[in-house]
Amino acid sequence: MTTRLGILRDSEQKMPDVTFTVDGKKLTAPAGTLLIDACRKAGIEIPAFCYYPGLSLQAACRMCVVRQEKVPKLQTACTTMVAEGQSFITESEEIAAARKGTIELLLGNHPLDCPVCDAGGECELQDMNFKYGAGESLYTEAKRHRDEQQWSPAVFYDRPRCILCYRCTRICGEGMDVWALGIENRNASSVIAPNLGNRLDCEQCGMCIDICPVGALTSGAYRYKTRPWEMNHVSTVCTHCGDGCKVTLGIRTSTEGAEIIRGDNRDKSGINNDFLCAKGRFGFDFVDHPDRLTKPLVRNSAGTLEPATWEHALRIAATKLKEIRDTRSGAAIGVIGSNRTTNEENYLLQKFARTVLGTNNIDHERTTDYAAFARALAGHPGKTATLREIGRAPAILLIGGDPTNEHPLLAWQIRTNVRLNRARLYIANSKPIKLDRQAKATQEIPAGGYKNLAEFLDSGQSDFSKAVLAEESLIVIFGEEFRSAAVDELVAWGLKRGNIRFAYLGDHSNSRGAADMGLFPDLLPGYVPVTAPGAFAEYPNLPSTHGRTLPQMFEAAANGELGALFVVGANPISRLELDPEALRDTLVIVQDLFLTETAALADVVLPAASLYEKSGTVTNSFGDVQLARKAADRPGVRPDFEILVRLAGAMGVDVKTLVPFAHGSVTGDLGQSRGAQAGEADRHSVWLEANGLEPKLSPFDSLALLDEIQRLVPGYAPSESFDRFSLFAGNDVPSELGNSPGFVPISTLRGPDLIAPNHDGLFTSATLGRYCRGLTELEQHQETVKEAVAAAD
Amino acid sequence: MKPGVASIFSPTLAARFDVLVEKYPVKRSALIPMLLYAQDEAGYLSEAVIAEIARRLSLTELEVRNVASYYSMLRFKPAGRYNIQVCTNICCMLKGAYDVLDRFREELHIDPNGTTPDGLFSLEEVECIGACCWGPAIQVNYDFHDEIKPDHVPGIVGGYRGKAQAEGKK
Numbered sequence: 034m035t036t037r038l039g040i041l042r043d044s045e046q047k048m049p050d051v052t053f054t055v056d057g058k059k060l061t062a063p064a065g066t067l068l069i070d071a072c073r074k075a076g077i078e079i080p081a082f083c084y085y086p087g088l089s090l091q092a093a094c095r096m097c098v099v100r101q102e103k104v105p106k107l108q109t110a111c112t113t114m115v116a117e118g119q120s121f122i123t124e125s126e127e128i129a130a131a132r133k134g135t136i137e138l139l140l141g142n143h144p145l146d147c148p149v150c151d152a153g154g155e156c157e158l159q160d161m162n163f164k165y166g167a168g169e170s171l172y173t174e175a176k177r178h179r180d181e182q183q184w185s186p187a188v189f190y191d192r193p194r195c196i197l198c199y200r201c202t203r204i205c206g207e208g209m210d211v212w213a214l215g216i217e218n219r220n221a222s223s224v225i226a227p228n229l230g231n232r233l234d235c236e237q238c239g240m241c242i243d244i245c246p247v248g249a250l251t252s253g254a255y256r257y258k259t260r261p262w263e264m265n266h267v268s269t270v271c272t273h274c275g276d277g278c279k280v281t282l283g284i285r286t287s288t289e290g291a292e293i294i295r296g297d298n299r300d301k302s303g304i305n306n307d308f309l310c311a312k313g314r315f316g317f318d319f320v321d322h323p324d325r326l327t328k329p330l331v332r333n334s335a336g337t338l339e340p341a342t343w344e345h346a347l348r349i350a351a352t353k354l355k356e357i358r359d360t361r362s363g364a365a366i367g368v369i370g371s372n373r374t375t376n377e378e379n380y381l382l383q384k385f386a387r388t389v390l391g392t393n394n395i396d397h398e399r400t401t402d403y404a405a406f407a408r409a410l411a412g413h414p415g416k417t418a419t420l421r422e423i424g425r426a427p428a429i430l431l432i433g434g435d436p437t438n439e440h441p442l443l444a445w446q447i448r449t450n451v452r453l454n455r456a457r458l459y460i461a462n463s464k465p466i467k468l469d470r471q472a473k474a475t476q477e478i479p480a481g482g483y484k485n486l487a488e489f490l491d492s493g494q495s496d497f498s499k500a501v502l503a504e505e506s507l508i509v510i511f512g513e514e515f516r517s518a519a520v521d522e523l524v525a526w527g528l529k530r531g532n533i534r535f536a537y538l539g540d541h542s543n544s545r546g547a548a549d550m551g552l553f554p555d556l557l558p559g560y561v562p563v564t565a566p567g568a569f570a571e572y573p574n575l576p577s578t579h580g581r582t583l584p585q586m587f588e589a590a591a592n593g594e595l596g597a598l599f600v601v602g603a604n605p606i607s608r609l610e611l612d613p614e615a616l617r618d619t620l621v622i623v624q625d626l627f628l629t630e631t632a633a634l635a636d637v638v639l640p641a642a643s644l645y646e647k648s649g650t651v652t653n654s655f656g657d658v659q660l661a662r663k664a665a666d667r668p669g670v671r672p673d674f675e676i677l678v679r680l681a682g683a684m685g686v687d688v689k690t691l692v693p694f695a696h697g698s699v700t701g702d703l704g705q706s707r708g709a710q711a712g713e714a715d716r717h718s719v720w721l722e723a724n725g726l727e728p729k730l731s732p733f734d735s736l737a738l739l740d741e742i743q744r745l746v747p748g749y750a751p752s753e754s755f756d757r758f759s760l761f762a763g764n765d766v767p768s769e770l771g772n773s774p775g776f777v778p779i780s781t782l783r784g785p786d787l788i789a790p791n792h793d794g795l796f797t798s799a800t801l802g803r804y805c806r807g808l809t810e811l812e813q814h815q816e817t818v819k820e821a822v823a824a825a826d
Numbered sequence: 827m828k829p830g831v832a833s834i835f836s837p838t839l840a841a842r843f844d845v846l847v848e849k850y851p852v853k854r855s856a857l858i859p860m861l862l863y864a865q866d867e868a869g870y871l872s873e874a875v876i877a878e879i880a881r882r883l884s885l886t887e888l889e890v891r892n893v894a895s896y897y898s899m900l901r902f903k904p905a906g907r908y909n910i911q912v913c914t915n916i917c918c919m920l921k922g923a924y925d926v927l928d929r930f931r932e933e934l935h936i937d938p939n940g941t942t943p944d945g946l947f948s949l950e951e952v953e954c955i956g957a958c959c960w961g962p963a964i965q966v967n968y969d970f971h972d973e974i975k976p977d978h979v980p981g982i983v984g985g986y987r988g989k990a991q992a993e994g995k996k
Contacts, residue, residue, distance in 0.1 A: 212886055212888070212889075213888070214888075215886075215888040215889060215891070215892040215894055216892055217891060217895040218895045218896065219895075220898045225894070226888065226891065227888075228886060228888040536890070825873075
């Protein structure tokens with residue numbers, strides 16, 4: 034089946050254009066294009082249930098029938114390939130009657146429970162019924178009822194509602210390469226069947242639910258909760274892994290604000306096209322977890338954390354931070370940033386640390402060595418590959434890792450590329466992975482042997498290396514197996530060969546952004562070394578020596594050298610297994626969603642908004658920058674951006690030096706502190722004007738800082754590809770790592786010990802994952818069915 | 827079939843399957859013949875039969891079930907040693923197939939889709955078996971009996987009972 038489609042696609046690419054007539058309009062398309070595609074491209078809608086772009090042809094539903102000149106019977110537009118001189122009619126009384134007849138048959142056993150059906154209001158069968166009016170039926174027989182089945186915590190199947198379009202079986206098999214769904218029995222008795230009889234053993238991605246044109250497959254997380262028209266739909270970026278899928282959150286007003294009812298992939302306009310995994314689809318329920326912090330907590334004299342007002346908590350935090358800075362200098366303060374907060378928040382955090390706290394002691398939980406990657410690519414723009422490019426690259430070399438579990442969208446892109454475009458996938462890995470099934474060639478790498486890979490390929494001894502070297506252009510995808518010098522070597526090998534671009538994988542939704550925005554003790558945003566002369570000259574009081582890394586901060590704390598530790602959205606105590614005793618004499622301030630192991634040690638805990646409750650930009654592993662939009666609303670919590678601005682304000686800082694806001698931001702951003710530019714007109718507002726942008730009005734508007742990021746971070750500078758218009762329209766725009774200035778490696782600060790990958794699977798997501806009840810349930814279900822399968826064998 | 831994995835089929839059938847799997851350009855083409863042969867030997871398509879066929883053809887068990895469940899001649903539950911299939915389609919019906927069917931019910935004390943307690947007979951009402959000129963027609967396993975009258979029924983049943991006893995004595 035896949036080859037059938039492959040052939041069509043291939044011919045589409047090579048065939049010359051032909052001209053044909055549809056409803057009296059002359060259309061042109063490459064010969065061999067499917068009529069339904071050609072028509073849809075020309076704005077002529079042909080209805081179809083079973084046809085789905087990118088999947089094999091089924092021709093099961095008979096809705097797309099059209100009249101072709103000189104052909105005796107109606108033809109299915111989904112299997113008719115256009116050729117020169119053909120003439121088609123797509124709407125006529127005859128065709129309407131045929132489609133009406135089809136719908137009447139489909140409705141033969143289909144229950145008329147639209148008023149309680151999840152799909153009611155967004156059901157393709159309902160739409161078609163309205164259009165072709167099969168409201169009456171010649172059938173008087175009783176409908177055949179069969180009970181609903183629950184296949185997993187995520188997937189329910191209502192058999193009579195199913196119209197047997199086979200979309201779910203194809204997306205599961207061809208799309209996901211899971212093959213967990215099939216059809217049992219025949220004709221009117223046919224039903225979709227899961228692989229374990231009445232249970233599903235699969236990746237629980239929920240794609241079958243999304244793709245179902247009717248309400249046959251429904252989602253455990255959403256069913257019977259609301260009606261589609263009662264929700265607002267906000268497309269934002271998933272907060273879990275480093276791939277950055279666009280997820281559409283269904284939001285409903287609640288007594289508390291706005292709650293998330295559903296996660297799905299409604300508009301399919303994102304970087305992920307049709308794809309969304311279990312974490313994107315079901316992993317939003319942490320937002321209303323009962324353990325969610327909604328009030329600031331301050332440790333009282335008895336040593337316990339008790340709820341406090343925001344004003345009180347911020348005053349305590351600000352006073353103590355200021356006191357420690359003024360009495361013991363900024364070097365006595367450490368700051369740990371987050372892998373999940375936005376670029377603007379990360380940028381602001383390091384700016385706050387460096388200019389307000391006066392310290393370079395800033396770091397984050399590094400999941401991969403982006404600094405080494407940036408260093409290796411410095412001065413070589415255009416050498417990174419975006420996720421979209423991976424989806425259409427002719428050849429890919431995947432080294433290490435397990436994308437199916439850790440980067441599900443990347444795995445989807447690769448699979449789809451191999452299936453539809455016949456991309457050549459080469460896999461070098463120390464263990465077998467699921468993507469091996471798509472690979473043209475695989476190479477087993479001995480444990481710890483990744484570092485010799487470039488040498489091995491260059492030797493051209495094996496068929497594998499010969500095939501890889503023979504590729505005209507190649508995208509090399511690798512991950513945390515390469516750190517520090519190994520990254521340099523691999524990238525240098527690729528740059529030398531010239532035809533190679535790279536993608537380097539990290540763990541969380543904004544791990545790359547945290548690195549790009551300079552959450553490093555030695556690197557400013559854009560990987561500019563703090564020691565570089567004249568770097569970020571406009572930052573007042575920028576310390577020019579590098580600060581402490583995360584482990585060094587804990588060491589310093591243990592030695593009594595760290596007066597305060599400010600942690601934003603990170604849980605190093607649990608994650609890096611650090612000794613909590615180290616923080617005994619250190620003032621700890623934590624901003625987070627939950628009372629994590631780290632937050633539990635804090636003196637002040639500030640409840641933060643999640644990525645689904647705020648706006649800003651995030652950067653995925655591949656450097657694609659996307660806009661996250663505020664979806665849900667919860668009383669009590671504040672975006673990290675707002676907390677930081679208010680904390681700075683409470684410390685007596687003129688916040689306009691941190692966030693350029695308000696029209697005539699000249700007053701706040703005069704540039705006096707900018708060395709060479711002192712006395713000149715405000716550079717930021719000049720820049721804003723030159724780029725047709727407006728100064729922001731609110732100090733809490735994080736996008737005010739996007740302007741500054743675009744001005745100061747080379748990889749985020751406005752360009753043809755990094756287009757603000759496109760970004761704000763909801764598209765992914767590529768940042769450019771190769772624009773970073775070259776700099777001297779500071780080996781004393783690096784080392785593999787700083788990198789702690791989390792290896793999250795399909796249902797885990799570091800500390801946040803613990804609070805996703807839906808994901809926990811799915812993981813337990815998968816464990817149970819795996820045990821059942823093992824017992825049966 | 828991977829060496830070392832024991833087959834649930836007889837050595838003859840297992841050898842036959844080994845040949846069948848290699849016979850077609852695509853392995854899965856052997857699926858339907860294999861299902862039929864397996865059913866003849868095992869009596870029905872048990873979980874173990876489905877698992878082994880899936881393994882032999884590198885298919886998932888789901889795929890095997892998908893195909894098998896399409897065909898009404900393939901069973902997922904055991905039938906009697908002699909499965910009596912009575913055609914009740916139009917030609918046979920006009921010539922009295924229902925009388926024949928009723929007579930089988932009386933004789934065997936079972937309803938269609940039932941099996942006698944001794945496991946010897948099962949009864950099925952089936953669609954056309956292609957013997958319209960000689961209706962009413964029945965098929966017992968692979969044997970045809972045509973132009974049946976209700977009075978022939980005890981004789982047919984008795985014949986198979988005798989055959990079973992004879993085979994049992996051997």
